[in-house]
């Protein structure tokens with residue numbers, strides 16, 4: 430996917446920019462609090478319908494207005510589209526694709542996939558499983574869209590099952606749902622596992638490059654006991670009394686986790702330093718990007734927020750080397766405060782565009798004017 434033009438109205442501190450982008454590399458630079466991340470936020474919203482920085486939608490709307498609007502001219506799977514997204518303070522959202530209203534956020538996700546590496550994600554290893562599960566499902570969805578309807582069916586049945594459990598219904602009433610639930614759960618898990626199998630060798634390779642000697646890998650926890658001698662159906666019958674006491678189903682795809690494992694058994698988050706965790710997340714994101722490039726329906730935008738802030742010079746250089754070797758259909762946006770470390774990367778691209786941001790004002794500048 431490719432964003433050619435973007436207009437933003439009333440988002441954070443930005444003064445309503447209209448911008449044309451390079452189809453390859455876009456560098457957004459300027460001092461702290463200028464509005465660089467806000468531009469990436471607008472691009473991210475186009476593909477996800479929400480910010481990567483906050484779950485509170487109102488925070489994204491400029492303080493003096495009641496709504497924000499983002500309008501983009503983009504190419505998705507080789508077809509040109511016009512996409513508009515607006516959100517009001519009361520939560521009302523309007524999405525228009527080629528002037529036609531769109532109801533489902535999954536339409537956005539299919540149309541304009543966006544991958545982001547930002548400081549907000551560096552604590553993925555030490556957070557709860559839900560944020561890792563989101564990352565996993567993002568990847569699975571973009572390789573295999575059918576996972577969404579399986580997931581939704583599964584979710585619906587689980588809600589019904591949980592209602593029956595809360596009502597203390599007998600096992601015979603609840604077990605009617607279990608067969609279908611087991612089948613759907615196993616299908617979702619197979620797709621998740623297939624994705625893990627694709628991403629793991631790439632992840633291990635990037636970890637090797639960034640972290641050297643460590644034996645790091647990914648393990649999928651499906652959301653229930655991974656004992657080989659016992660299936661999900663049996664788990665449901667064995668856990669029934671406890672589920673009834675709790676009023677919900679303990680074992681489900683909603684409990685899945687993508688575990689980052691050191692030396693086959695240890696939780697990587699318990700052993701790696703904070704800097705190493707950042708490198709591991711960087712390796713994971715790059716591996717996700719590569720899986721999308723190789724197996725996805727289309728290549729996502731790649732957004733790198735604050736590239737210089739969190740990595741030392743050596744590792745920043747390694748990351749820049751990876752970025753310099755991206756395929757020609759990869760559109761990338763990088764924000765930074767200092768341009769100097771990006772000089773070798775910029776020199777490798779013929780059609781890089783540079784944008785200077787200050788006090789919410791974004792101005793395109795030539796590479797020469799950026800005084801590199």
Ligand SMILES: Nc1ncnc2c1ncn2[C@@H]1O[C@H](COP(=O)(O)OP(=O)(O)OP(=O)(O)O)[C@@H](O)[C@H]1O
Nearest residue numbers: 441442461462463464465466467488489490491492
């Ligand atoms: N709802 C809002 N309305 C107006 N201004 C806002 C709103 N939310 C945030 N801001 C301001 O927008 C500015 C831009 O923030 P942003 O995070 O985009 O800057 P940045 O250039 O990425 O900074 P840094 O380099 O420090 O990460 C900040 O000064 C912030 O206070």
